[in-house]
Amino acid sequence: MHGEVTVSGSKNATLPIMAAALLTEEPCVIRRVPNLSDTRFMARILESLGAKTKFELGTLMVHARKIRGYADYELVRKMRGSICITGPLLGRLKQARVSLPGGCVIGARPINLHLKGFEALGAKIKIEGGYIDATAKPLAGTAMFLGGRAGSTVLGTANVMMAATLAEGVTVIESAACEPEVVDLAKFLTAMGAKISGAGSPTVTITGVEQLHGAEHEVIPDRIEAATFAIAAAATNGEVTLKGARADHSRAVLDKLKETGVSVQPRGGDLIIRRGKKLNSADVTTLPYPGFPTDVQAQMMSLLALAPGISIITERIFESRFMHVSELARLGADIQIEGPSAIVKGGQPLSGAPVMASDLRASAALVIAGLAAKGATQVNRIYHLDRGYEGMDAKLRNLGARIQRVKET
Ligand code: EPU
Numbered sequence: 474m475h476g477e478v479t480v481s482g483s484k485n486a487t488l489p490i491m492a493a494a495l496l497t498e499e500p501c502v503i504r505r506v507p508n509l510s511d512t513r514f515m516a517r518i519l520e521s522l523g524a525k526t527k528f529e530l531g532t533l534m535v536h537a538r539k540i541r542g543y544a545d546y547e548l549v550r551k552m553r554g555s556i557c558i559t560g561p562l563l564g565r566l567k568q569a570r571v572s573l574p575g576g577c578v579i580g581a582r583p584i585n586l587h588l589k590g591f592e593a594l595g596a597k598i599k600i601e602g603g604y605i606d607a608t609a610k611p612l613a614g615t616a617m618f619l620g621g622r623a624g625s626t627v628l629g630t631a632n633v634m635m636a637a638t639l640a641e642g643v644t645v646i647e648s649a650a651c652e653p654e655v656v657d658l659a660k661f662l663t664a665m666g667a668k669i670s671g672a673g674s675p676t677v678t679i680t681g682v683e684q685l686h687g688a689e690h691e692v693i694p695d696r697i698e699a700a701t702f703a704i705a706a707a708a709t710n711g712e713v714t715l716k717g718a719r720a721d722h723s724r725a726v727l728d729k730l731k732e733t734g735v736s737v738q739p740r741g742g743d744l745i746i747r748r749g750k751k752l753n754s755a756d757v758t759t760l761p762y763p764g765f766p767t768d769v770q771a772q773m774m775s776l777l778a779l780a781p782g783i784s785i786i787t788e789r790i791f792e793s794r795f796m797h798v799s800e801l802a803r804l805g806a807d808i809q810i811e812g813p814s815a816i817v818k819g820g821q822p823l824s825g826a827p828v829m830a831s832d833l834r835a836s837a838a839l840v841i842a843g844l845a846a847k848g849a850t851q852v853n854r855i856y857h858l859d860r861g862y863e864g865m866d867a868k869l870r871n872l873g874a875r876i877q878r879v880k881e882t
Contacts, residue, residue: 474711474844474872477743480699480718481507481863482531482692485768486654488554489631490661490692491515494535495524495561496635497665499687506533506692507863510856511552518548518555522562540565546572546603552860553577556584559605560632563596564639569607573600578832580791586619586626590633593617594640612640614681620648623790624761627652630677634659637679638667649677652762653722657693664688696722698862700769701837703727703746704776705869707735708845712747713872720744725765729755729773733780754782754819759790771797771838774817778806779845781820788813796831797838803828804839804846825850833861840865844874851879 482505491512494501506512506528516526516533522544524537542562549555549572562569574584588598588605596609614637619629630650635658637644649655651673659672665688668680699718706713707730720727720739727737727744734749754777759767767790777784778801788794795815798808803826807818825848830836836857843850852858855878858865869876 474706474709474713474869474874476872477714477716478702478868478872479716480694481505483507483654483657483695483697484509484511484861485554485627485697486657486692487512488515489557489628489635489654489658490690491519491533491535492557492561493635493658493661493665495519495522495537495540495558496565496638497685497687498538500534500536501665501687502689503533503535504531504689504691506531507695509859509861509863511554511860514552515555518544518558521545521548522558542566542569544571549574553582554628556587557628557631557635559587559591559607560635563591563607563609564612564636567609567611569605571605573603573605578796580793582791584629586621586629587632590617590619590629590646591636594633594636594644612636612681614640614642614644614679616645616647618647624648625650625675627655630655631658634669634677634679635662637681638662638669638685640681642681644679644681646677646679647675649675650761651675653693653696653719661688661690664690693722694719697766697768697834699723699744700726700766701772701841701862702868703730703735703737703744704769704772705841705844706746707733707748707752708776708779708841709874710748711872712745714740715744715746717742718744725763726769729757729765733776752776752780754780754784754817756785758787761790767791767794768834770794771834772841774798774808774815775801775838775842775845777817777819778808778821778823778842779819784817784819786815786817788815797835800828800831800835800839801842804842804850806842822847824848827851827853830854830857833857837862837865840869840876844869844876
């Protein structure tokens with residue numbers, strides 16, 4: 474693959490930022506919003522709560538003048554990310570009734586830490602009939618520890634941070650998630666009049682204010698999309714310029730790419746990714762930010778399947794996030810799972826085959842492997858891809874990939 478590709482706005486920054494617009498009765502304008510089924514779906518959820526939304530050319534307007542605090546199972550179950558409406562509803566209305574999100578193929582995704590944070594702020598939580606019932610009169614700031622089994626929680630931190638903006642007094646979140654998406658949310662909340670310091674570090678301090686106002690914000694570029702295209706370039710022996718990619722958000726991935734023999738060069742605000750003569754094997758362990766992201770584990774596995782030698786990929790965030798392994802095997806990859814690790818015996822030739830996508834990032838991994846494989850690969854269930862990649866097929870085609878959508882999903 475050769476050429477230039479512009480990185481879209483970050484899905485995982487956009488979703489909580491959209492939810493944050495529920496915290497004010499004034500209109501908010503969010504720019505560089507990726508046009509994805511997940512962002513369109515989040516807009517539907519906001520509308521179901523009474524907000525008005527308008528999406529045009531990457532700009533989303535949300536006006537939550539009057540809202541209700543009830544989010545139905547039928548909507549919430551379809552997208553786990555929708556759990557991040559709970560914090561804003563609780564903050565603004567002091568009451569929220571939100572369906573528990575339900576299962577997910579990448580592993581158990583509990584929300585105990587979200588609830589622990591709300592309770593620390595003084596909310597009474599009841600789980601009944603599959604719904605979280607949270608009430609507070611009022612919310613009161615406090616110090617809390619939000620670390621869990623696998624470290625920090627991204628949406629848990631976002632949820633508690635949003636509720637705390639309208640709590641009385643000072644909230645300190647220890648073991649807060651440090652992801653750039655949390656920092657972006659804090660930036661938007663600050664533009665709305667919230668008082669937040671420390672976002673991006675494990676200690677975030679929020680001083681409650683009486684109310685928030687409307688604000689404008691531009692979402693950060695999607696570091697996971699950028700990483701996916703960088704890996705696709707490497708896998709296809711290509712040279713691709715990632716326009717607008719933030720190297721400072723992707724150090725762990727770029728470092729690992731260099732270890733595998735891929736050249737990464739910053740130029741202005743862009744990154745040029747070029748595959749070296751040969752690929753090296755490498756060991757990868759996923760960790761909370763700034764560690765290697767779990768959301769790039771599957772794509773990296775496709776690349777390492779092409780690198781001669783043994784690579785060990787250890788998944789520390791979602792331990793059953795290996796659904797792509799058996800599909801990659803259908804293309805000829807030699808990968809074995811041992812506990813939380815996948816042992817990749819790389820360098821076997823891949824050949825095209827029909828495969829089934831199981832989740833968003835697994836789908837991206839299958840597309841990458843399909844691009845590198847000899848012959849044609851048919852990736853089924855690409856609605857997963859459309860949840861999180863804006864026009865991925867068109868972007869890849871522009872870079873010279875032979876890829877087409879054979880049936881609308
Ligand atoms: N966890 C708990 N208790 C909780 C919450 C989380 O034990 O209350 C555990 C999880 O089981 C997991 C770990 O903590 O082991 C981290 O989960 P986290 O809460 O950080 O995940 P999330 O906030 O639900 C977001 C992204 C995911 C991404 C993870 C990890 C959004 C909408 N989703 O989920 O993105 O994998 O952070 O970085 O921001 C994706 O985009 O494909 C995706 C799955």
